[in-house]
Amino acid sequence: MATPTFGIFDHIEGIPGTPTHELFRDRLELIKLADEAGFTGFHLAEHHGSDLCLAPNQDVFIAAASQVTTKIRLGPMVKLLPLHHPVQIIEDMCVVDQLSGGRLDFGVGRGVAPMEHAWFGSDWTESRQRFEDTLEIICNAFATGEISSANSAYYDFPTAPLATKPFQNPIPFWYPGSPVTAGRHGMSLMWPGPIAQDAYDLYIETWNEHRGDTLRFDGPDSRPRVGCTMLVAIAPTEQEALEIARRGMDGLVRRAEAVHKYDHLVLPEDQCEAALAPLRSIMSHHEDAISACAGTAAQIAERFAAMLEPGRIDYVLLQLPVGDMTFAEARRTVDLFVSEVKPQLEKASLAA
Secondary structure, three states: OOOOEEEEEEOOOOOOOOOHHHHHHHHHHHHHHHHHOOOOEEEEOOOOOOOOOOOOOHHHHHHHHHOOOOOOEEEEOOEEHHHOOHHHHHHHHHHHHHHOOOOEOEEEEOOOOHHHHHHOOOOHHHHHHHHHHHHHHHHHHHHHOEEOOOOOOOOOOOOEEOOOOOOOOOOOEEEEOOHHHHHHOOOEEEEOOOOOHHHHHHHHHHHHHOOOOOOOOOOOOOOOOEEEEEEOEEOOOHHHHHHHHHHHHHHHHHHHHHOOOOHHHOOOHHHHHHHHHHHHHHHOOHHHHHHHHEEOHHHHHHHHHHHHOOOOOOEEEEEOOOOOOOHHHHHHHHHHHHHHHHHHHHHHHHHO
16 A cells, blocks of 8 residues: 555635635635644635635635745646637646646646636537647647647637646646546546546556657656545534535535536536536445545545555545535544545555
């Protein structure tokens, strides 16, 4: 078992009764705590038009977090590439990487909500092609030092100098949910929970098959890497932890559904249902997820050790606060994880 590392995955959801400025302040406090406790990273989702994500401009919040921390890596999980102009994506990325002293991890994706694409003048039905198009512009910009729309099907702008360079070379990139996409482009793979052997093998095979391709984000010392996200609730009793986790999951699902509230304005009904399919799939397994991630510190340590033992995952993101979980409950989970769970897992990895 490899020595595990840990991070936090967050949407920065609204909490009823908590003003937004206090929400941001509390979250910065949590990131500082994670930094001091040796967590590896903090990753922030992107959504628009709902209280699933109250910091939809990830770069602004991540830049703020970089100024109150010293070691923890920071970044989007994910930046929705089809929604944004590539010049702005690249320039913002470089600024944040410089501000953080080279602590940027950059997750990329296409986006699941058709209405979010429409609000930005994009077309959800073209999201795959737009994603690949923008990804190529980003890759070429870091390779050449210029931001060019050459060969782009969606952008036509004069070549722009990349005046602010990134601190890192290369910036680590992540892609969630697709072993093929992550492997093909030399990105780390983020998985929703424990990854099955067949998906892991597909990722490794694809990574090696495409090593040396032009549209890659790995460097000479990069290696395939798999992380996973887990909604986690730790409490003195399993019953209390299960209740917290269930409120967390129910609130997350409710807010995720709200992201699709306006899809009917841009899509026919059958396509609206198709857009909800990934969320429906998650909902069908949410009780199993709750049972696996809620418990006492001893129970969570035992379950995480079993998950990490096969060696396919070495980075676990605790998803919290989430849904209707309170900030105090999330803070207690982090405290118990740091004091009682993390040391056991690190000890087990050294003994393996």
